[in-house]
Amino acid sequence: MIRLSKALALVAAAVLFVAACGGNGTGSATTTFKGTKKVGISLPLTGQSNLYGHAKSQALRLAAEDINAKGGVNGYKIEMDVIDDGTTVPKAVDNVNQLILQDQVIAMMGSVTSGQCAAQTPIVKQNKIVYIDSTCNSYQLTLEPDLLNPYWVSIVPNTYMEGTSAGAEAAKLGAKKIFIVSPNYLFGTSETNAFVAALTKKNPNVTFNDKSTWYVPFPTNPRWDSTINAIQAFQPDLVYSNIFSQDQVNFVKQALAVDPNFFTKYQMVTLSSIDDFNALGPQYPQGMHVYMRAPFFQLSNSKLDAWVSEYKTKYNEYPSDWALMDTDALNLWAQAANKAGTFDSDKVMSQILGKSFSSLRGYNFTVRTQDHQANVGETIGTTTDSAGKYPFVVLKDSSNLKGDDIMMSTTLMQEMLDGKCEKGGDPKTANFALCPSWK
Amino acid sequence: MDPGKFLLFAVGGLSLAAYLFIVTAGLSLVFGALRVINMAHGSLYMIAAFVTVVVANQIGVAAGFFVGLLVAILAAGAVGAVIEVIVLRRVYNQEHLVQLLGTYAVALIISGLVRLIWGANYRTMPEPSLFSGTISLFGYSYARYNLFMIAAALVIGAAVYLMLYRTGLGRNIRAAVADSQLLSTTGVNVKLLFTTVFVIGAWLAGLGGVIVAPSQAVGSTMDSDILVLAFAISVIGGLGSIVGSLVGSLIVGEVISFGLANPATNAFALAFVFLIMVAVLTVRPWGLFGTPETQ
Incomplete structure (x- = not known):
């Protein structure tokens, strides 16, 4: 028991050391507070x-x-x-x-x-x-x-603003056969529904992979072989994804290993961020249609x-x-x-x-009074080489979408707040695509 | 499902199985010989992956992967030796819970240190050119690196099996599993033997980290990412059995691959793994290829 105590004490000391090293002081020495x-x-x-x-x-x-x-x-x-x-x-x-x-x-x-x-x-x-x-x-x-x-x-x-912007982008690209991959929790389902609603509104004839295969567990294991194989088997015109962080890095890396032209063969519209760009550096594929929340370079x-x-x-x-x-x-x-x-x-x-x-x-x-949502914008564009300016890709053919242009309309918002967009009066089923004004 | 698609998903399952086996082989070896569930196994794998990426990005992938391989395995072995001498020797005679807590504490410390040294950002490296590129079969592409991983898993499995059943060291390890006190009376230094086994386990973890590094994001969470599936495999195959780890990895890899491929089973693909695990625990609690604990 004494030996165990010694071991635990050593471990505790090490943890304290780690915590101390990770500490962070703040503040100004000159201002009196x-x-x-x-x-x-x-x-x-x-x-x-x-x-x-x-x-x-x-x-x-x-x-x-x-x-x-x-x-x-x-x-x-x-x-x-x-x-x-x-x-x-x-x-x-x-x-x-x-x-x-x-x-x-x-x-x-x-x-x-x-x-x-x-x-x-x-x-x-x-x-x-x-x-x-x-x-x-x-x-x-x-x-x-x-x-x-x-x-x-x-x-x-929010996911309405992002998902509908991505849906509009996919519609512009003229894709007819879409493969969706998304994390299986509130964000993924919310953003994917917005994407599908916006895209099918503009192009009702578009087809998707079976809905039961849209979502992957979140968090998931680091191997994406199954999804990559499913994409190869489905042969879509376009892949839509809102997987992020480590998942996106692993997916992109493993897809490129299967086929260096994977993202040329299957063009992709995806949520992304500078962290994702940075993690993959020059390996991040060029020509990806990405939407981003606030890329500083843009x-x-x-x-x-x-x-x-x-x-x-x-x-x-x-x-x-x-x-x-x-x-x-x-x-x-x-x-x-x-x-x-x-x-x-x-x-x-x-x-x-x-x-x-x-x-x-x-x-x-x-910040809008009714739903407390700010009219912040979204950036959308195609990845390209930064010509040495940054250690990661940047965007070309890009635009900074204005918040007012992509926000949910006040009519739609009010219908949501009034509970008019639910199945059987269950708030958990609230979906703007069910609102009378969206239809 | 046409033969081309069947092959696609079967090889996908094999790739996943290879990855899982490479990571869990050392875990199984250590439990088999030392009866310690090493929660820090993933940490050794993570250290090796970071070392490989750092070395490869520093000196170039062509030579970097192989130099990284050497440095990473040495680093994992050294850290493993320190863990065995400082922590494990003090908990061998304790119950499994104490061993779990001890090695879990080590895993947390290493995770913190990794973040301090290499930061929170994910790091990546290209595949070494020797194993990069693709091959095409029945209209579908396959990554050469995935095929390399499958081959590496088979080689590692065979090497560990041969070491256990065809060498003097393996004979001593098996004897220690049966009765370490009796073995010590024959003049074998059991303490040193246990350290050696743990270092071999650490090398295997390191080898896993090196092989996995070019195929995924290397970050400070990769130690825990693998843990749930690794333990499911160990339970199914039998903790302590290398053959069990191989078969368990194959079952898990193929169940996930074909489960996700089929719309009817997609949502339950991971659940099937745990259903199998529960079934094995019910019918054969020591796993398909494990042996019941006698103590």
Whole structure:
């Protein structure tokens, strides 16, 4: 027993060492603050989406430093309270309870997956904590009646905006036979339904692989042989995917091993991000039709360029879409709380809804009062070589779609909020494609 | 299903099985000889994968893959030796739960250290040119690298089998499994033997990491990504049996491949694996090729 205790003590010491090495100090030495207030976030520093959690935590810490350098919020120094959820829903729920009840955070930034966010929203709502969501993006989070939360704000293009934009792109490409691959959870089903609804509205004759084969388990194992073989067997005109992070990297890599011309033979419309570009570097296929939430190289403006430079100097890497959007998220909350002159959630929300905010994305966005969704844009384009400018591909033939052009119409939104788009009155079946005005 | 498609999905299943076997072979060897469920096995595999990618990207893939192979296996073996001497020697006589917790703690520490050293970003490398390219059969493409993985799995399986049943070391390992105290009375240094077995297990984990590295994203979660299926295979084939690992990997690989290919079974493909696992646990709890624990 004594030997075991020694071993455990050694392990505990090592864990403490690791934790200490991973620590991060923030703050300005010259400003005098009234005290420190914590802003919380539960995110995946481990597990399937750890890449996104890594970018978000770096960006939020940098944003807090910048806010503190300008005097903080309402005279208080802001400290980010970051907890790892391992990309699991149960841990994300534990974390939000800990952040609110134990750490007494005054606001929260959004987690990564829609499953986690959907599980967190009732707790956030019950405790009246402002939650600025910049990554999880299922439109149900702001429109499904049983998920509605007066303290929730979405500044990420939601699955309606993304899915319908991708559907319009696929329609433009004239594809008739589509193979769909998507992660099997709220985000995947929500975005895929939007894609299918938009595409079939424009082209009713399009055909798909059997619906039962659209979704892959999330998280899944690193081998994609079955999906790649199924695509070869189906011989589609176009592959549509919204798999992301490690899954996308593995899928692309293994498909290219099967056929170096795989993505020429089967053109692909897919969600992507700078993290995915960066992971594959020059191996990321050119000619892919991608839609992205906030690629810095495509949104270049003086404010953004300065931030990219600051971020790269600090972390020695280019900021991902998630880093950019989280910086906007914390800045939005800080601006609103400063204007409110208090941290009271109701008063902060009154400074957010219907108000316009400047962003790193080069435009101002407004958070719609009815569904708390910001009119943020989406970037769409075709991958091409960056000619040595970056260690990853960039976009050509691209456009920055305006938020107002891709947002759900107010009529459709109101029908969703009124419960007119459900099967048998079950809010969990809410789908905009069932709304009277969509039909 | 026409023969071309059948072959496509059968080879897809073999690729998955090869990947799973390469990773689980060392796990099985270590449990068979030392009766320790090594939760840090995936960590050794991850370290080797990172070392391979870093070396290959540093000096070029052509030579880098093979230099990486050498460095990664040495690194995995060295880390394995340290784990065995510092942690495992203290838990051999403890119940399995203590061993699980001990090796799980090691896995967490290594995971943290890997993130500190190599960061959170995924890293990739191209396949070595010797194994890159494709072949075409019945109108479908097959990756040469996948075929290389299948061949590598067979070679590894055969080498481990021969080591266990055709060498003096293998004879000692099997004797230690039967009665390590009796073996020590014959003059065999059992402590050193156990360290040797664990280092061989670490080499196998390292070899798995090296072989897998060119075919997927190398990141700090790859240690745990494989864990669930690896244990399902071990339960089905019999923890401790190399032949069992091979057969278990084949069953899991083909069930997933054909299960996902068929729209009627697509949603349940993974569930079938665990149904098989439950059936084996019910009928033959020590697995298809395992042996019941006597203690």
